Amino acid sequence: MRSANPRLLLLCAAVVAALFALQFVLSEYLVLTATRILILAIFAMGYNMLMGYTGMLSLGHAMFFAAGVYAAGLSSYYWGLSLPLAFVLGVGASFAVSLVTGLLVLRTQAVAFMIVTLMFAQVTYLTTLQFSDITGGDQGLTLPTGARGFTLMGIAVDLTRDSHRYNLALALFTATLAGLFALTQGRRGRLFAAVRENAGRTEMLGFNTFRIRLVAFVVSGTLSGMSGALYALMFGYIGSAFAGFELSIEALLFTLVGGPGTLLGPLLGTGVMTLLIDRLSGVTSAYLIVVGALLIAVNQWAPAGLLGTLRDRRLPWLK
Amino acid sequence: MDLAPYLLLALLEGMVQASVLMLTALGLSLVFGVxxxxxxxxxxxxxxxxxxxxxxxQAIPGPPAIGFAVALIAAPLAVGAIAWAADRAILRRIGYDPEGTIVSTIGLLYILQQSALIGFGPDARAVDPPFSHTLRTPWFGYSSYKLFIVAVAIALVAALWLILRRTRLGLIMRATQFDRETAQNFGIRVDRVYSAVFAVxxxxxxxxxxxVVPNQQAHYLMGTDPLLLSFVVVIVGGLGSLPGTIAAAVLIGLSDGLLSVxxxxxxxxxxxxxxxxxxxxxRPQGLFGRAAA
Incomplete structure (x- = not known):
């Protein structure tokens, strides 16, 4: 089978290979940072599916991340579910949440869509606080040490070991990248861009734009939830901050910086921004001021982001 | 248990809540409308x-009433100047693109909030009320300052209403809201109107x-709840409709007071x-609004 976009496929393979090699070069601390970046990159890639490819800017993606965090974390904490099962439950829960929310919020568009997603996310956040005797609220819950490892098909994974965590995150990142490549490149991928560029004309051509939007929305929400479930189980902690407004904005920022509507942009944006925020938060507690300034600056001078600008200037296949 | 004192307290608290909400929500609604x-x-x-x-x-010695009176004039003017500058430096440059504006104002949110964290510090700080007279009811004493809040809010809203309906400035604002391009053709400097409206x-x-600050302490994170409640009010009242916004502020403020008790x-x-x-x-046109314009 001929690939839809062979140059991008090659680049993706090279990036994955480089990421695999990275663990032999980096210090232990940096491997941990890289693990976080990979997991959050899955979140940003999910966000990008909706915002970048389909052109719908959500301000509430923390609710899907939180659905994954809480479904996976709580089932492991209270029912002692094994980690793979808890993970699957987290993904399933975020799939269900994004399907139901999608059916509701896709009735709105543009600004109303942004406000409605913001409000649903706020409801989710307040709910985690309201039921703090179950969820642990702001303080959160730490998963028991028994739930820090598992054996799947004869492979024992120990989630207290950095290398195990890194390779597990890399495996899921690679799977996400492959899945999104299949979805966004080629003929089917153009449908999302068509809805983004001109929904009316796409509908005139006989496509069901609501269904295209719903597919993008559910894929986006489920990937965000998968990232959340992974984050919770990997680091053994769940808390209300995972449902907060700031997290929704981080997904937006990572995508904007890296390049909306590019397959590798979210990874680049997450990497750059996570390293920057980590460095800054060591210097000042007001590091969010830089997040704010960057949001304004990118929006004003480089709305296509790093890879998007590169695509527009030099490499049209980088999408 | 007698319910009357609780209801009276909830009603009073709701009125105070509603009048502050009315001011913030009207600001949001005006900006959205125009x-x-x-x-x-x-x-x-x-x-x-x-x-x-x-x-x-802090800066003005003497009785708290003087500092308060100065604050009531100086603080809005200073904030208006910041908003005016933000409009010129940020929003105008992106052509008021709806989605870009939201992203940029989120950026502005973080910049203002974190600047307050740096300059003002993470602690909540109290301000003395300008006067501390207590109103007696049969069941409890009630600070008359809270009723003063209601009075000032009503006066400000009445002033805004008069400016919009009775003055040339208001006419220009309404013309811009009604049809931006025609207003521009008639020689109205739409960009200046925008900066002014954003500042107001x-x-x-x-x-x-x-x-609100003599009643509730100042804190750098205190802007989140009013924002969400103002959203609620503006949406229920119909986006950009001033009478709807006022009605919704009273409704939401009162019910919030009752529910929280x-x-x-x-x-x-x-x-x-x-x-x-x-x-x-x-019902995107809001509960009080007419079909979308």
Whole structure:
């Protein structure tokens, strides 16, 4: 089978290979940072599916991340579910949440869509606080040490070991990248861009734009939830901050910086921004001021982001 | 148990809540109505007003009434100047693109909030009320300052109403809201109107912040709740409709006062936010508004 976009496929393979090699070069601390970046990159890639490819800017993606965090974390904490099962439950829960929310919020568009997603996310956040005797609220819950490892098909994974965590995150990142490549490149991928560029004309051509939007929305929400479930189980902690407004904005920022509507942009944006925020938060507690300034600056001078600008200037296949 | 004192207290608290909400929500609604811009940083202007009131109280010696009177004028003016500058430096340059504006005002939100964290510090700080007279009811004493909040808010809204309906400035604003391009053809400097409206909207929020601070402490994170409640009010009242906004502010403020007396405030917030999201989905013109223009 001929690939839809062979140059991008090659680049993706090279990036994955480089990421695999990275663990032999980096210090232990940096491997941990890289693990976080990979997991959050899955979140940003999910966000990008909706915002970048389909052109719908959500301000509430923390609710899907939180659905994954809480479904996976709580089932492991209270029912002692094994980690793979808890993970699957987290993904399933975020799939269900994004399907139901999608059916509701896709009735709105543009600004109303942004406000409605913001409000649903706020409801989710307040709910985690309201039921703090179950969820642990702001303080959160730490998963028991028994739930820090598992054996799947004869492979024992120990989630207290950095290398195990890194390779597990890399495996899921690679799977996400492959899945999104299949979805966004080629003929089917153009449908999302068509809805983004001109929904009316796409509908005139006989496509069901609501269904295209719903597919993008559910894929986006489920990937965000998968990232959340992974984050919770990997680091053994769940808390209300995972449902907060700031997290929704981080997904937006990572995508904007890296390049909306590019397959590798979210990874680049997450990497750059996570390293920057980590460095800054060591210097000042007001590091969010830089997040704010960057949001304004990118929006004003480089709305296509790093890879998007590169695509527009030099490499049209980088999408 | 006698219910009457609880109801009276809830009613009074609700009225105070409603009048502050009316100011912030009118600012948001005015900006949305004229400029078609959703200002996510609006709550930060409220917070800056409160911080400004604290600064005035610190800087001006003598009885608290003097510092308060200065704050009521100086803080909104300063905040208006910030908003005016933000409009020129940020919003105008992106051509008021709706989605870009939201992203940029989120950026502005973080910048203002974190600047307050740096300059003002992470602690909540109290300001003395300008006067501390207590009103007697048969069951409890009630600070008459809270009723003063209601009076000032009503006066400010009446003034805004008169400016919009009776003056040339108001006519220009309404013309711009009604049809931007035709207004421009008639020689109205639409860009100046936009900057002015953005500043006035911020000043209304700042005035709300000044009024609230003797009653509730100033804190750098205090802008979040007013923002969400203002969203709720503006959406229920119909986006950009001033009478609708006023009616909705009274309704939401009173019911929030009642609900918070009898239920947990978090639960009340969950219910109202969810309700409003559903209003926006199924009845986007708002409960009081007419079909979308």
């Amino acid at each position: 400029m078609r811009v959703v200002n996510v940083a609006h709550g930060q202007f409220f917070m800056l007003g409160a911080v400004g009131a604290w600064l005035c109280a 909207g911020a000043m209304l929020a700042a005035a709300g912040g000044v009024l 009898f239920f947990s405030p978090t639960l009340a917030a969950i219910a109202s936010t969810l309700l409003v999201a559903l209003v926006l989905i199924f």
